[in-house]
Amino acid sequence: MRLVTPQQMRRLEELSDQNGVSYAQLMEHAGQQLSIFLLRQIRQKKGGKILFLCGNGNNGGDCFVAARLLSSQGVPVSVGLLCGIPKTILAYSMYKQLGDIPVLSSIAQIKEAIGIADFVVDGVFGTGFHGTLRPEQAELFALASSRFCIGVDIPSGGNAETGAVVPGTMRCRMTVSFGACKFGMVQYPLKTYCGEILVADIGIPESAYQQIDYPMAGITERMIANFLPSRQPDSHKGQFGKLLCITGSERMPGAAVMSAAAALRCGVGLMRLAVPRSVIAAMCARYPEPMYLPMQTDEKGFALSANGNMLLEEMAKSTAVLIGCGLGETEETKALVTRILQEATCPVILDADGINCVTGCIDIIKEVKVPLILTPHPAEMARLLHCTVAAVQSDRMEQAGSFAREHGVTLVLKGAGTIVATPEGAFVNSTGNSGMSKGGSGDVLAGMLASLVAQGIPPTNAACMAVFLHGKAGDCAAEHLSEQAMLPTDLIGELPGLFLKLEQRRHSD
Numbered sequence: 001m002r003l004v005t006p007q008q009m010r011r012l013e014e015l016s017d018q019n020g021v022s023y024a025q026l027m028e029h030a031g032q033q034l035s036i037f038l039l040r041q042i043r044q045k046k047g048g049k050i051l052f053l054c055g056n057g058n059n060g061g062d063c064f065v066a067a068r069l070l071s072s073q074g075v076p077v078s079v080g081l082l083c084g085i086p087k088t089i090l091a092y093s094m095y096k097q098l099g100d101i102p103v104l105s106s107i108a109q110i111k112e113a114i115g116i117a118d119f120v121v122d123g124v125f126g127t128g129f130h131g132t133l134r135p136e137q138a139e140l141f142a143l144a145s146s147r148f149c150i151g152v153d154i155p156s157g158g159n160a161e162t163g164a165v166v167p168g169t170m171r172c173r174m175t176v177s178f179g180a181c182k183f184g185m186v187q188y189p190l191k192t193y194c195g196e197i198l199v200a201d202i203g204i205p206e207s208a209y210q211q212i213d214y215p216m217a218g219i220t221e222r223m224i225a226n227f228l229p230s231r232q233p234d235s236h237k238g239q240f241g242k243l244l245c246i247t248g249s250e251r252m253p254g255a256a257v258m259s260a261a262a263a264l265r266c267g268v269g270l271m272r273l274a275v276p277r278s279v280i281a282a283m284c285a286r287y288p289e290p291m292y293l294p295m296q297t298d299e300k301g302f303a304l305s306a307n308g309n310m311l312l313e314e315m316a317k318s319t320a321v322l323i324g325c326g327l328g329e330t331e332e333t334k335a336l337v338t339r340i341l342q343e344a345t346c347p348v349i350l351d352a353d354g355i356n357c358v359t360g361c362i363d364i365i366k367e368v369k370v371p372l373i374l375t376p377h378p379a380e381m382a383r384l385l386h387c388t389v390a391a392v393q394s395d396r397m398e399q400a401g402s403f404a405r406e407h408g409v410t411l412v413l414k415g416a417g418t419i420v421a422t423p424e425g426a427f428v429n430s431t432g433n434s435g436m437s438k439g440g441s442g443d444v445l446a447g448m449l450a451s452l453v454a455q456g457i458p459p460t461n462a463a464c465m466a467v468f469l470h471g472k473a474g475d476c477a478a479e480h481l482s483e484q485a486m487l488p489t490d491l492i493g494e495l496p497g498l499f500l501k502l503e504q505r506r507h508s509d
């Protein structure tokens with residue numbers, strides 16, 4: 001699913017116009033698509049009165065077209081003008097073609113019409129919304145939201161760029177978005193206001209989409225199914241990657257266990273697990289598969305930089321390195337992480353304390369000669385950018401995208417609607433749930449990602465696959481364990497079932 005910012009949408013409209021599909025045609029197509037969708041809804045419900053709530057911009061214009069087309073087919077429609085007569089030339093010309101469709105403009109009339117409508121169509125504000133809602137608008141929106149409300153392009157009051165909402169934003173059961181889904185609609189909180197999202201083709205030429213800077217897309221199961229490495233019957237372990245994990249400390253051995261277990265369940269051929277010597281016996285009892293590399297530690301149980309030579313030797317035999325989960329942030333671990341990055345000979349996945357260790361010297365990552373993937377949660381991202389978590393969350397795509405472009409890395413910004421940003425474009429995940437908001441979920445993701453990268457999947461594809469499957473594992477766990485009680489380790493238990501489905505899908509394709 002393509003995702004666009006409002007600016008990209010405006011560029012698409014401009015390019016369409018230059019390529020022979022005019023703005024008027026785009027609005028006509030948008031209205032047509034909306035009318036087809038509404039007709040289907042009416043048929044399912046075996047009838048129904050439709051009220052179009054319209055603002056004075058082009059979002060309202062789309063509704064005038066749909067109202068005209070539906071009325072010509074005998075559907076009972078009416079139009080409520082919430083912001084007066086349309087201001088744009090296009091919307092005004094569509095408004096003038098309403099013919100004898102009832103147009104309501106007083107608040108009292110509109111309230112009454114909302115009360116008797118079977119479908120309320122929200123065409124008040126689209127991508128041109130800014131500021132806040134007036135109290136009387138918010139009150140009307142609340143009334144409309146209590147009915148079966150269908151959003152036009154985006155729910156009114158939502159920010160199509162960031163996913164923010166103002167108090168009173170329309171709550172829709174379904175939203176029909178034109179040309180492409182707006183990026184803000186797959187971010188929280190706006191996502192919860194959209195209901196089911198349908199994207200309608202309004203005739204924008206394919207060539208226009210190809211010219212868009214920094215393309216974005218939603219991650220789908222179909223997309224990630226193609227990334228699964230093929231396993232030939234005569235294959236051997238050396239063909240499925242060699243992963244070096246530099247993780248854990250005496251205080252946080254669990255992070256090393258979870259990332260390693262997740263990596264093993266994602267199919268890596270061979271794992272070398274560098275952890276403090278003192279935790280190996282317990283770990284090995286639980287997971288005998290990895291080759292263990294004992295690390296020397298300080299008196300508190302954090303790895304020393306003196307492990308560097310041994311780790312560099314091991315890295316030379318590896319196809320990917322995961323560094324950071326539970327490693328701790330000390331002067332020694334900082335020196336170790338820096339050295340691994342500076343001398344890396346295979347792709348590096350930098351997670352958790354691995355990220356914290358470089359926040360004071362972030363420019364070193366520009367010098368890294370291998371593919372680098374960072375997996376910060378919003379607080380780690382804020383530390384990287386030296387800003388607040390609120391600043392990260394208020395414009396996630398901008399923050400993730402500009403970091404990936406400036407530093408030439410793949411950046412996985414975790415949180416609801418995880419973003420995989422690369423210097424060329426970005427992907428947004430839609431799987432997962434709040435039951436995953438528990439310490440340890442990130443370690444599981446890092447292990448999964450590192451395993452896939454070690455197997456030779458290109459970093460961006462591996463990141464998309466890992467975040468999608470990680471969220472899907474969370475959704476499966478929540479189904480039978482509840483969001484409340486599920487644990488990050490339960491995600492690992494769901495992985496075999498998910499890979500089984502992917503393998504079955506590949507065999508049937």
Ligand SMILES: NC(=O)C1=CN([C@@H]2O[C@H](COP(=O)(O)OP(=O)(O)OC[C@H]3O[C@@H](n4cnc5c(N)ncnc54)[C@H](OP(=O)(O)O)[C@@H]3O)[C@@H](O)[C@H]2O)[C@H](O)CC1
Pocket residue numbers: 009010013026027030055056057058059060061062083087088124125126127128129130131132133134152153154178179202
């Ligand atoms: N993308 C496409 O290819 C197509 C999109 N279409 C539709 O057009 C809208 C965007 O239309 P636009 O006219 O740019 O904007 P809106 O309709 O969303 O709203 C703009 C008007 O609303 C006023 N406004 C904004 N915020 C507020 C507020 N808080 N309170 C009151 N009024 C507000 C705004 O006022 P200004 O002061 O800023 O002028 C405008 O008058 C898109 O979403 C699609 O639905 C095309 O029709 C088809 C092609």
Ligand SMILES: [K+]
Pocket residue numbers: 059122123124125126151152153154155156
């Ligand atoms: K709308």
